[in-house]
Amino acid sequence: MSHRGAVSPSASGPGSETMVGARQAAGRRLGVFLTGLLALAPSLPAVADTPARVVSMNLCTDLLAMELAAPGQLVSVSHIARDPLVSPLAEAAAQYPGNRGGAEEIFLMQPDLVLAGVWTDPVAVGMLRRLGIEVVQVDVVTELDEVADRVRQVGALLGQSAxxxxxxxxxxxxxxxxxxxxxxxxxxxxxxxxFYYPNGYSLGVNTMSHEILRAAGFAHLAEAEGRAYSGTLPLEKLVLSGPDLVIRSETYAGASRSEEVLGHPALVALAAGPHGYRSTADWICGVPQVLTAVDDLAGHRARMEAGE
Amino acid sequence: MRPGVQALSLGGLVGLLFAVSLLIGPAQLGAGESLRALWSGEGGATVLVMREIRLPRALLAAMVGAVLGLSGAALQGYLRNPLAEPGLIGVSGAAALGAVIALQTGLAGAATLALPLSGLAGALVAVLIVLLLAGPRGGALTLILAGIAVSALAGALTALVLNLSPNPFAASEIVFWTLGSLADRSMVHVALAAPFIGLAMVALLSQARALDALTLGEDAAQAMGVSLTRVRLTLVLAIAAGVGAATAVAGAIGFVGLVVPHLLRRWVGARPGRLLWASALGGAALVLAADIAVRLIAPDRDLKLGVIMALIGAPLFLHLIWRTRAEA
Structure with a gap:
């Protein structure tokens, strides 16, 4: 398991309202926990390590939890997990009640364990911890090899190591x-x-997308030009560099000026036909679905080679 | 100074700033190489950069600046009030609302002209409300108060529409619609706005004699054969078309119509007719200069044009209020 997913310290400090809340919560949790024990006992050997009610409030932990949790163990996933533009498991996520990451709604779900990301709203995370709920913030994955570590880490947290x-x-x-x-x-x-994303944002070397690109058999322009970090890439610089492939994102419904640049005539000319590619929901999180992204992009590369 | 010399010097300034606008950008291109690529169309990617990225930006800056400066001069001439300006009286804000509604309802995607036409419709409503409230003589206080109310309402509705959009990027773009920017605009935007801005400018410039006559008072102007109804109708429609189309592609850029006529008024002998074309050229020069400034100050950050314009315009506006108060 990775050392990065820091387990929350339990609520401490005597005589405060928080303490009272924590004690009440602990009592309720014990009740729920026992119910869970009875329900799950026959199928689970390492029962003491198995939280019965798990809530995930981050897209990437949603995906891992849906993959690994036992039936009934996962109580809620974030509402973003239902958006097919960013979630490869959008249909499966629709089976779970959604949450919007608010401390109150998550507390009312009486979870034994909350999975969050390192960038999840620190106010909500802090409040849940003061209420005595265990919140684990799972770190972002930026390397393909790390995905296996993260799968094992979340598996262990859920008591689903096998x-x-x-x-x-x-x-x-x-x-x-x-x-x-x-x-x-x-x-x-x-x-x-x-990469060329809304607002002219391009991805640097220290990203999962860079790894996907490399694994699919492409070279990354940012690496060739020495741009390690993600940031705004002026369109005219991209046009002058003239890469063989421009990877853009799918655009959302409605309209936005941020995404309008993806349809700029200069970019469209550069990304015409086989020189253009749209990244999908499989690219977003460091979860096993990234291999679908690698596979699909490698297929695109093969078609580019065949077209020559 | 003679009008011909004035026109030449202002025109020369616009030409110079236009060339500078074409020559600056994040990619370091040689001046000779880039202008040759722009002109001849030979040079691969450089042609694409010059013709599809830098040229539309410079063209839009000139067009939008010209029509905003001209609209300000025309409004001030008609109302005989130096505080009248499309941004301050809420016309730009209402045009932005129209454009945002067209974009978010999908109308702009379904019909090509829906975007500039919606900007026009929004601007038209605002001009009518403000002129109705301020009356033909355009009392300064009523005009500005009506403008504040229309601006506030249009701004709130714009924010509401963008917040309700299914697009997660939309809400963060309130700042674009209120402060304006020319970053990453294309020839598509030039083609959308140009016909409306062109017609508006011709219509406004044709009112030079009428506005000159109006300086003698409405009765005298009518005695000289000026039809006040026609002047008013022309101004309302032309300002709505020009400001509406400009705002639909570049966002609401304020203060151009206030600053430019103020700077040039004495230079042209305080004649509203001559101030019209001078303000058109001056507006083009000012917005070109501001757009060069935003690229030099923060090359990669898309600093909004409205920031520069408000830094120049707001102190001038305070100064004008002070002077109006002293005169009263």
Missing amino acids: RAEAVAHDYLARLASLREAAAAIPADARRVAE
Whole structure:
């Protein structure tokens, strides 16, 4: 398990309202916990480590929890998990009650464990912890290898280590075979790709998207030009660099000026036909679905090569 | 100074700033190389940068500045009030509301002209409300108060529409609609706005003699053959079309119509007719200069044009209020 997912300290400090709240919550949790024990006892060997009611309030932990939790164990996922533009499990997420990350609504769900991201609203996380609820903030994954660690970490938190181990094992095997295919392409024959997202935001080297690009057999323009960090990339610089492939995001419903630049005539000319690609929900989180993104992009590369 | 010399010097300034606008950008291109690529269309990616990215930006700055400066001069001439300006009386804000509604309802995607036309419709409503409240003589206080109310309402409704949008980026763009920017605009936007701005400018410039006559009072102007109804109708429609289309593509850029006529009024002998074309050229120069400034101050951050305009315009506005108060 990774050392990064810090487990919350239990509520401390005597004689405060928080303490009273924490004690009440603890009592209620014990009740729920016992109910959970009775329900799950036959199927679960490591029962003491298995939280019965888990709420996830971050898209990436939503995806891992939906994959790993036992039936009935996951009580709620974030409402963002239902958005097919960012969530590869949008349909499955619709089966769960959604939450919007508010401390009050999550407290009322009486969870034994709350999964959050490191960037989750610190006010909500702090309040839940003062109320005596265990909140684990799972770190962001920026490397393909780390995905297996994260699967095992969340699996252990959910008391589903055996299932997590199987998922991690399968993931690493698929990753190795995809990387093998990419390694067969000589470095000087790799096509150059670059990201161009709303507001002209482009992704640097220290990102999961960079790893996906490399594993699919592309070179990353940012790496060639020495741009390590993500940030605004002026359109005219991108046009002058002239990458072989421009990766844009799918646009949301409604309209926005931020996304309008993705349809700029200069960019459209650059990303015409096989030179354009749209990243999908599989790209967003460091979860096993990233391999779907690698696979699909590698397929696009093969079609580009065949088209020559 | 003779009008011909004035026109030449202002025109020269616009030309110079237009060229500078074409030559600055994040990609370091040689001046000769980039202008040659722009002119000849040979040079691969450089042509794309010059023709599709830098040219539309410079064109829009000139067009939007010209029509805003001209609208300010025309409004001030008609109302005989130096505080009248499309941004201050709420016309730009209402045009932004119209444009936002067209974009968020999908109307702008369904019909090409829906975007500038909605901007026009919003601007038209605001001009009518303000002129109705202020009356033909345009009392300064009523005019400004009506403008504040229309601006506040239009701003609130714009924020409401953007907050209700299913698009997660929309709400963060309230600042674009209230402060304006020309970053990443394209020839598509130029083509959308140009016909409306062109017609508006021709219509406004044609009112030069009428506005000159109005300085003698309405009765005298009518005796000289000026039809007040026609002047008013022309101004209302032209300002709505010009400001509406400009705002629909560039957001609400304030203070241009206030600053430019104020700076040029004495220079043209305080004649509203001559102030019209001078303000058109001056407005183009001012917005081109402001758009160059935002790119030099914060190259990668899309600093909004309205920031620069308010820094210049708001102190001048306070000064004008002070002077109006002293005269009263």
